[in-house]
Amino acid sequence: xxxxxxxxxxxxxxxxxxxxxxxxxxxxxxxxxxxxxxxxxxxxxxxxxxxxxxxxxxxxxxxxxxxxxxxxxxxxxxxxxxxxxxxxxxxxxx
Amino acid sequence: xxxxxxxxxxxxxxxxxxxxxxxxxxxxxxxxxxxxxxxxxxxxxxxxxxxxxxxxxxxxxxxxxxxxxxxxxxxxxxxxxxxxxxxxxxxxxxxxxxxxxxxxxxxxxxxxxxxxxxxxxxxxxxxxxxxxxxxxxxxxxxxxxxxxxxxxxxxxxxxxxxxxxxxxxxxxxxxxxxxxxxxxxxxxxxxxxxxxxxxxxxxxxxxxxxxxxxxxxxxxxxxxxxxxxxxxxxxxxxxxxxxxxxxxxxxxxxxxxxxxxxxxxxxxxxxxxxxxxxxxxxxxxxxxxxxxxxxxxxxxxxxxxxxxxxxxxxxxxxxxxxxxxxxxxxxxxxxxxxxxxxxxxxxxxxxxxxxxxxxxxxxxxxxxxxxxxxxxxxxxxxxxxxxxxxxxxxxxxxxxxxxxxxxxxxxxxxxxxxxxxxxxxxxxxxxxxxxxxxxxx
Ligand SMILES: Cc1cc2nc3c(=O)[nH]c(=O)nc-3n(C[C@H](O)[C@H](O)[C@H](O)COP(=O)(O)OP(=O)(O)OC[C@H]3O[C@@H](n4cnc5c(N)ncnc54)[C@H](O)[C@@H]3O)c2cc1C
Ligand code: SF4
Ligand code: SF4
Numbered sequence: 001x002x003x004x005x006x007x008x009x010x011x012x013x014x015x016x017x018x019x020x021x022x023x024x025x026x027x028x029x030x031x032x033x034x035x036x037x038x039x040x041x042x043x044x045x046x047x048x049x050x051x052x053x054x055x056x057x058x059x060x061x062x063x064x065x066x067x068x069x070x071x072x073x074x075x076x077x078x079x080x081x082x083x084x085x086x087x088x089x090x091x092x093x094x
Numbered sequence: 095x096x097x098x099x100x101x102x103x104x105x106x107x108x109x110x111x112x113x114x115x116x117x118x119x120x121x122x123x124x125x126x127x128x129x130x131x132x133x134x135x136x137x138x139x140x141x142x143x144x145x146x147x148x149x150x151x152x153x154x155x156x157x158x159x160x161x162x163x164x165x166x167x168x169x170x171x172x173x174x175x176x177x178x179x180x181x182x183x184x185x186x187x188x189x190x191x192x193x194x195x196x197x198x199x200x201x202x203x204x205x206x207x208x209x210x211x212x213x214x215x216x217x218x219x220x221x222x223x224x225x226x227x228x229x230x231x232x233x234x235x236x237x238x239x240x241x242x243x244x245x246x247x248x249x250x251x252x253x254x255x256x257x258x259x260x261x262x263x264x265x266x267x268x269x270x271x272x273x274x275x276x277x278x279x280x281x282x283x284x285x286x287x288x289x290x291x292x293x294x295x296x297x298x299x300x301x302x303x304x305x306x307x308x309x310x311x312x313x314x315x316x317x318x319x320x321x322x323x324x325x326x327x328x329x330x331x332x333x334x335x336x337x338x339x340x341x342x343x344x345x346x347x348x349x350x351x352x353x354x355x356x357x358x359x360x361x362x363x364x365x366x367x368x369x370x371x372x373x374x375x376x377x378x379x380x381x382x383x384x385x386x387x388x389x390x391x392x393x394x395x396x397x398x399x400x401x402x403x404x405x406x407x408x409x410x411x412x413x414x415x416x417x418x419x420x421x422x423x424x425x426x427x428x429x430x431x432x433x434x435x436x437x438x439x440x441x442x443x444x445x446x447x448x449x450x451x452x453x454x455x456x457x458x459x460x461x462x463x464x465x466x467x468x469x470x471x472x473x474x475x476x477x478x479x480x481x482x483x484x485x486x487x488x489x490x491x492x493x494x495x496x497x498x499x500x501x502x503x504x505x506x507x508x509x510x511x512x513x514x515x516x517x518x519x520x521x522x523x524x525x526x527x528x529x530x531x532x533x534x535x
Binding site: 009043093 | 284
């Protein structure tokens with residue numbers, strides 16, 4: 001079988017995004033962060049580092065709420081909470 | 095809502111609040127409700143299971159303890175009869191396959207989106223009041239005693255609060271019961287559910303009717319990392335995924351779903367899922383810290399259960415059973431405490447004592463050194479020897495005109511010379527130490 005792209009994989013899920021992000025990063029830490037590990041470890045590719053703007057973009061709408069970024073960030077720069085009770089991802093067949 | 099008592103309706107007060115509607119929370123709540131206690135269960139998902147993912151299989155014995163008739167009533171996918179251990183190399187592989195005696199059934203595959211939802215309905219029938227779509231944000235602590243919870247909407251009060259909020263347990267942290275988790279204490283798991291018709295699944299996995307198969311996968315794209323893959327058969331789909339220790343994954347710089355993609359294209363795995371379609375993708379953390387990372391399990395007015403307490407036996411993919419039984423033991427403790435009207439730390443210590451007598455603490459203690467030792471020697475046990483296993487069978491099954499003695503000698507020579515004596519010695523020492531701690535003391 002052909003592997004789906006990540007976008008296609010995420011498309012298999014139901015998301016109900018909140019109007020506010022449940023994830024925030026302290027960008028001061030990000031600027032000096034060598035590994036930027038959030039950009040590789042996240043199973044939904046939520047984090048993008050924009051080099052030109054020296055800015056971390058957080059596509060929180062795709063978050064699978066696993067908690068990996070919170071623990072992996074070497075600077076504890078992520079303020080992480082669950083989305084509101086009515087929002088976020090829904091798994092049905094997992 | 096007409097069956098709510100005045101206390102719950104007007105004062106938001108109940109006897110026990112359980113946070114989290116996974117296996118631990120439901121087992122705890124149902125134990126209390128069956129004993130006639132008033133219990134409110136709060137779950138953040140729009141239904142129980144909406145936020146949950148696992149391999150996976152639930153274990154017959156533990157599940158029966160909570161739901162004696164689950165084999166007739168629960169939404170079960172398949173009855174597992176076969177367990178394969180698959181060691182992948184780049185292109186070849188070695189598999190050991192065990193098939194149960196026909197009458198035995200150790201586990202069943204389920205989907206959490208269906209099973210957790212069913213379990214919570216059973217809890218409701220037993221009298222548990224369930225509040226869904228509500229995140230518990232914090233605990234209410236009065237003079238050192240937990241007396242309730244703060245949700246996004248309102249506060250609720252109880253004599254006892256049971257934390258069954260899963261691996262991330264932000265609440266156990268807030269209550270000061272546990273430290274921050276590190277990348278060594280959890281594995282990140284990604285999974286895909288691949289749709290295939292049941293006949294094809296039965297043919298490919300050598301099953302009949304509702305028989306199911308479990309595979310534990312070593313090596314391949316996970317080589318050298320502390321990680322395991324898994325494959326479970328559902329009625330008309332296959333769950334395939336992997337879990338890799340977060341610190342190893344972080345160091346590798348690889349994306350978790352790309353590693354899974356690679357495992358899926360291995361020549362041993364690809365034919366099993368051929369022509370299937372991924373119908374759901376998911377991710378979740380698995381507690382890996384084990385015995386050494388168990389948090390403080392109780393304090394005045396509060397107990398911690400299931401994944402929130404690190405109750406997972408990784409090597410065996412056991413978690414739901416530890417969750418259910420710890421939930422039940424917390425429920426039993428709460429019943430005793432309510433009887434005595436004593437919610438002090440001293441009284442709730444019974445929970446810890448019950449756990450210590452159960453398989454939960456005993457098994458976690460048995461494996462207390464496993465992850466640390468494996469992590470230290472992962473290049474040996476999760477890379478070098480896995481390759482050697484496949485190399486052995488490649489040699490043993492060859493019929494290439496070379497004399498067997500020559501082949502054997504060459505294999506043994508390489509086995510010894512590809513690795514320095516110090517490394518081999520360290521590996522042997524590690525195995526001895528591990529076996530000692532598992533079998534003896
Ligand atoms: C990839 C993978 C494979 C696994 N395979 C198996 C297997 O095959 N067999 C097995 O037995 N175990 C397996 N496990 C382990 C098993 O899934 C867990 O041990 C088990 O689910 C733990 O149950 P729990 O009730 O403690 O936590 P969870 O099942 O995580 O439930 C916690 C619940 O609390 C809710 N919640 C969390 N925070 C809040 C809050 N603040 N407010 C309200 N609600 C909240 C969540 O939405 C969730 O419903 C696997 C785990 C993973 C990740
Ligand atoms: S890993 Fe942490 S500090 Fe580094 S870029 Fe990501 S969020 Fe910022
Ligand atoms: S919680 Fe998981 S899915 Fe969400 S942003 Fe963090 S790593 Fe990505």
